[in-house]
Amino acid sequence: xxxxxxxxxxxxxxxxxxxxxxxxxxxxxxxxxxxxxxxxxxxxxxxxxxxxxxxxxxxxxxxxxxxxxxxxxxxxxxxxxxxxxxxxxxxxxxxxxxxxxxxxxxxxxxxxxxxxxxxxxxxxxxxxxxxxxxxxxxxxxxxxxxxxxxxxxxxxxxxxxxxxxxxxxxxxxxxxxxxxxxxxxxxxxxxxxxxxxxxxxxxxxxxxxxxxxxxxxxxxxxxxxxxxxxxxxxxxxxxxxxxxxxxxxxxxxxxxxxxxxxxxxxxxxxxxxxxxxxxxxxxxxxxxxxxxxxxxxxx
Amino acid sequence: xxxxxxxxxxxxxxxxxxxxxxxxxxxxxxxxxxxxxxxxxxxxxxxxxxxxxxxxxxxxxxxxxxxxxxxxxxxxxxxxxxxxxxxxxxxxxxxxxxxxxxxxxxxxxxxxxxxxxxxxxxxxxxxxxxxxxxxxxxxxxxxxxxxxxxxxxxxxxxxxxxxxxxxxxxxxxxxxxxxxxxxxxxxxxxxxxxxxxxxxxxxxxxxxxxxxxxxxxxxxxxxxxxxxxxxxxxxxxxxxxxxxxxxxxxxxxxxxxxxxxxxxxxxxxxxxxxxxxxxxxxxxxxxxxxxxxxxxxxxxxxxxxxxxxxxxxxxxxxxxxxxxxxxxxxxxxxxxxxxxxxxxxxxxxxxxxxxxxxxxx
Amino acid sequence: xxxxxxxxxxxxxxxxxxxxxxxxxxxxxxxxxxxxxxxxxxxxxxxxxxxxxxxxxxxxxxxxxxxxxxxxxxxxxxxxxxxxxxxxxxxxxxxxxxxxxxxxxxxxxxxxxxxxxxxxxxxxxxxxxxxxxxxxxxxxxxxxxxxxxxxxxxxxxxxxxxxxxxxxxxxxxxxxxxxxxxxxxxxxxxxxxxxxxxxxxxxxxxxxxxxxxxxxxxxxxxxxxxxxxxxxxxxxxxx
Numbered sequence: 001x002x003x004x005x006x007x008x009x010x011x012x013x014x015x016x017x018x019x020x021x022x023x024x025x026x027x028x029x030x031x032x033x034x035x036x037x038x039x040x041x042x043x044x045x046x047x048x049x050x051x052x053x054x055x056x057x058x059x060x061x062x063x064x065x066x067x068x069x070x071x072x073x074x075x076x077x078x079x080x081x082x083x084x085x086x087x088x089x090x091x092x093x094x095x096x097x098x099x100x101x102x103x104x105x106x107x108x109x110x111x112x113x114x115x116x117x118x119x120x121x122x123x124x125x126x127x128x129x130x131x132x133x134x135x136x137x138x139x140x141x142x143x144x145x146x147x148x149x150x151x152x153x154x155x156x157x158x159x160x161x162x163x164x165x166x167x168x169x170x171x172x173x174x175x176x177x178x179x180x181x182x183x184x185x186x187x188x189x190x191x192x193x194x195x196x197x198x199x200x201x202x203x204x205x206x207x208x209x210x211x212x213x214x215x216x217x218x219x220x221x222x223x224x225x226x227x228x229x230x231x232x233x234x235x236x237x238x239x240x241x242x243x244x245x246x247x248x249x250x251x252x253x254x255x256x257x258x259x260x261x262x263x264x265x266x267x268x269x270x271x272x273x274x275x276x277x278x279x280x281x282x283x284x285x286x287x288x289x290x291x292x293x294x295x296x297x298x299x
Numbered sequence: 300x301x302x303x304x305x306x307x308x309x310x311x312x313x314x315x316x317x318x319x320x321x322x323x324x325x326x327x328x329x330x331x332x333x334x335x336x337x338x339x340x341x342x343x344x345x346x347x348x349x350x351x352x353x354x355x356x357x358x359x360x361x362x363x364x365x366x367x368x369x370x371x372x373x374x375x376x377x378x379x380x381x382x383x384x385x386x387x388x389x390x391x392x393x394x395x396x397x398x399x400x401x402x403x404x405x406x407x408x409x410x411x412x413x414x415x416x417x418x419x420x421x422x423x424x425x426x427x428x429x430x431x432x433x434x435x436x437x438x439x440x441x442x443x444x445x446x447x448x449x450x451x452x453x454x455x456x457x458x459x460x461x462x463x464x465x466x467x468x469x470x471x472x473x474x475x476x477x478x479x480x481x482x483x484x485x486x487x488x489x490x491x492x493x494x495x496x497x498x499x500x501x502x503x504x505x506x507x508x509x510x511x512x513x514x515x516x517x518x519x520x521x522x523x524x525x526x527x528x529x530x531x532x533x534x535x536x537x538x539x540x541x542x543x544x545x546x547x548x549x550x551x552x553x554x555x556x557x558x559x560x561x562x563x564x565x566x567x568x569x570x571x572x573x574x575x576x577x578x579x580x581x582x583x584x585x586x587x588x589x590x591x592x593x594x595x596x597x598x599x600x601x602x603x604x605x606x607x608x609x610x611x612x613x614x615x616x617x618x619x620x621x622x623x624x625x626x627x628x629x630x631x632x633x634x635x636x637x638x639x640x641x642x643x644x645x646x647x648x649x650x651x652x653x654x655x656x657x658x659x660x
Numbered sequence: 661x662x663x664x665x666x667x668x669x670x671x672x673x674x675x676x677x678x679x680x681x682x683x684x685x686x687x688x689x690x691x692x693x694x695x696x697x698x699x700x701x702x703x704x705x706x707x708x709x710x711x712x713x714x715x716x717x718x719x720x721x722x723x724x725x726x727x728x729x730x731x732x733x734x735x736x737x738x739x740x741x742x743x744x745x746x747x748x749x750x751x752x753x754x755x756x757x758x759x760x761x762x763x764x765x766x767x768x769x770x771x772x773x774x775x776x777x778x779x780x781x782x783x784x785x786x787x788x789x790x791x792x793x794x795x796x797x798x799x800x801x802x803x804x805x806x807x808x809x810x811x812x813x814x815x816x817x818x819x820x821x822x823x824x825x826x827x828x829x830x831x832x833x834x835x836x837x838x839x840x841x842x843x844x845x846x847x848x849x850x851x852x853x854x855x856x857x858x859x860x861x862x863x864x865x866x867x868x869x870x871x872x873x874x875x876x877x878x879x880x881x882x883x884x885x886x887x888x889x890x891x892x893x894x895x896x897x898x899x
Contacts (some may be wrong), residue, residue: 035419035423037423082607096565097607100606101605102601103555103562107593107597107600110593110595112651113597114594115596224430228430231423269434269437270434270438272427272434273434275427275431277430279423279424280416283412284412284416287420
């Protein structure tokens with residue numbers, strides 16, 4: 001029983017990380033109907049910025065603030081200057097722009113800060129004895145923290161979308177940009193803000209998750225796996241659904257933890273392959289995911 | 300400005316031009332064969348990547364099936380060669396068709412989801428495929444040497460007796476092998492795209508629904524295209540294994556590698572013959588010449604910058620821009636249809652049809 | 661003669677390479693109800709798109725209260741008091757009815773007045789009030805049309821443009837809608853510019869009519885004149 005529970009706890013922890021990045025993907029998809037493949041690299045770049053500041057003696061929770069700002073600006077600028085001009089042309093061009101951002105940002109990270117792994121300060125409580133025991137299984141403080149943070153972010157986003165004017169505008173643009181424009185919504189501005197918000201959130205999530213995800217240090221390949229898991233989670237839940245991202249992320253995290261633990265021959269190191277299978281199956285069987293309403297393409 | 304001169308396809312002038320191209324190709328190959336080993340090795344590498352990108356061109360360029368996962372095909376081809384040579388004692392060059400065949404099958408399998416999954420979604424699947432590939436390699440450690448990699452001993456790469464190359468000349472042997480495979484690839488892709496199958500690929504790329512209602516069998520086009528595309532890139536992978544002598548999945552067959560192939564294709568020029576070759580040059584020489592800058596990371600930034608430039612300024616890539624420029628002076632068109640003499644006669648016959656004629660029609 | 665509320669002069673507009681509107685001019689006075697008649701493809705929707713600032717005109721000018729309007733954009737036209745009920749209703753389907761209404765008022769800053777307006781339009785359209793928290797995409801066609809009208813009215817326009825609101829609706833519903841529009845025009849003084857294919861009901865509430873044929877205004881006059889004209893009756897009124 002305690003093994004099951006500890007696997008669930010581990011899965012919920014990694015799942016919460018997937019939720020955070022999946023939310024970034026959802027925010028962009030809702031407004032632009034496209035998937036930002038460079039999302040992970042936005043997060044990585046800003047995490048390097050955070051690291052760089054901690055190297056200068058700034059406490060990590062303080063350093064994260066300008067990094068979030070940088071993230072916001074990056075996302076907004078990318079939408080305004082790189083994505084929007086090519087979106088009119090065709091969606092393949094958008095994808096290629098995203099790939100250019102992917103490669104370019106990753107290379108920039110290595111160029112500016114070097115390709116060696118960096119030690120990144122932990123933002124959440126950790127260390128000997130920093131856990132509580134439930135039914136024999138250990139639930140670490142940092143797990144509790146990240147799950148709590150995830151729910152707080154979800155709550156905050158939900159409040160933002162449902163209670164604020166800008167949130168309403170984003171929902172309107174996601175539903176029908178032409179109609180929204182006729183009502184006076186400045187669609188371009190909303191799109192730019194959506195991308196900015198998404199990148200800002202990924203900046204926050206990136207700094208949180210680097211110490212928690214193998215290899216536990218800051219390196220150039222740090223976000224590749226998380227991106228795949230987050231994508232699978234977002235697809236599973238429905239690309240335009242916040243609730244879906246939560247269910248998809250937690251479901252995927254816990255599911256993978258259980259599969260790795262109990263299904264022997266997979267050897268615990270086939271998570272990415274499982275994620276790939278999940279992605280393919282969802283796209284074949286139920287492309288809108290569990291809670292999604294819109295498809296990327298209409299047949 | 301005068302309008303471009305029209306050259307009829309398959310006319311004497313056209314054939315002369317193609318012949319000229321072939322002569323240039325042969326001349327280049329001969330020049331390359333005379334290079335010192337290091338430079339020759341670089342050219343071989345360019346050819347290998349050109350073949351890999353040409354494979355990608357078939358699926359992504361011509362059929363519009365975007366893939367960032369061709370690094371996996373590259374890897375499968377390479378590991379096929381590695382395993383056959385190291386574990387089963389095959390002659391290295393004989394593994395090329397084997398790599399082709401295995402990647403053909405894998406490509407067909409990967410092409411199956413492409414029937415129901417399109418565009419950005421399909422790209423996502425290939426992305427996941429690319430990231431999962433090193434993991435799969437690591438899983439089958441007994442076969443592939445796992446995460447530690449696989450080494451092919453140089454004596455296993457000895458050129459066969461009948462070629463006249465000694466072990467020390469295996470670089471030259473590989474060079475000529477690559478020339479042959481590249482020439483074959485160019486021939487196959489050129490014929491393919493000019494054929495009815497090529498038209499079907501274009502139709503699927505432009506407008507799937509219209510293609511389907513025109514009678515194009517979407518399923519066959521998509522899966523076969525992916526199969527052939529993967530197979531060509533797999534053949535390149537086999538050559539790559541022979542070139543490197545050692546395989547390390549985390550280094551050569553990752554998502555970044557897959558993205559690099561796509562970048563090479565877009566910069567070089569999709570849907571052109573020259574494009575993959577330019578792509579190969581870019582993919583090999585840009586990192587080479589920028590390896591001192593930024594700890595080797597500058598090439599990625601440069602790729603990104605050039606890619607963005609291409610997308611915004613010259614979406615057809617370098618080869619596309621060249622084609623456009625040449626098209627100002629010279630265009631190749633198919634010959635106009637030959638009119639049937641019967642059609643040009645008066646449609647109304649002088650006499651009323653006889654009883655027999657009426658019954659026959 | 662008082663200044664017209666809104667004029668559009670010598671409009672030329674189209675899509676891609678095709679010109680749809682050729683030198684079209686319309687005028688709407690305060691509190692007027694103007695109808696634009698025309699067959700399919702005449703350019704009616706294009707005209708409204710241009711008037712709402714959605715589609716840029718290739719040539720032509722606009723005036724509001726006699727003053728020329730410079731930049732043309734939907735939010736700017738809204739500031740001038742011109743609001744469009746688009747063809748097909750443009751429902752923000754995943755949002756609730758209430759949220760749809762709120763979006764209509766997005767350019768306004770007077771919160772309390774916005775809430776008052778919402779209550780007001782809910783009383784004009786009780787069906788919407790009943791469904792205030794329902795997802796708009798699940799509403800019937802007639803209800804979505806009501807919602808589209810209410811949403812457009814939320815910006816307190818002086819001129820409401822309506823693009824074929826009768827499309828796909830049962831005659832009883834259409835009658836109700838036009839009656840409501842007539843009341844709104846009478847009580848709030850909102851001018852109306854209605855575009856319709858089959859215009860029997862529209863003519864009943866109209867004061868002036870334009871006839872648009874293949875992108876040209878071929879006739880204009882009062883509603884009585886149009887009703888009296890035999891050829892127009894035959895072509896557009898069905899009798």
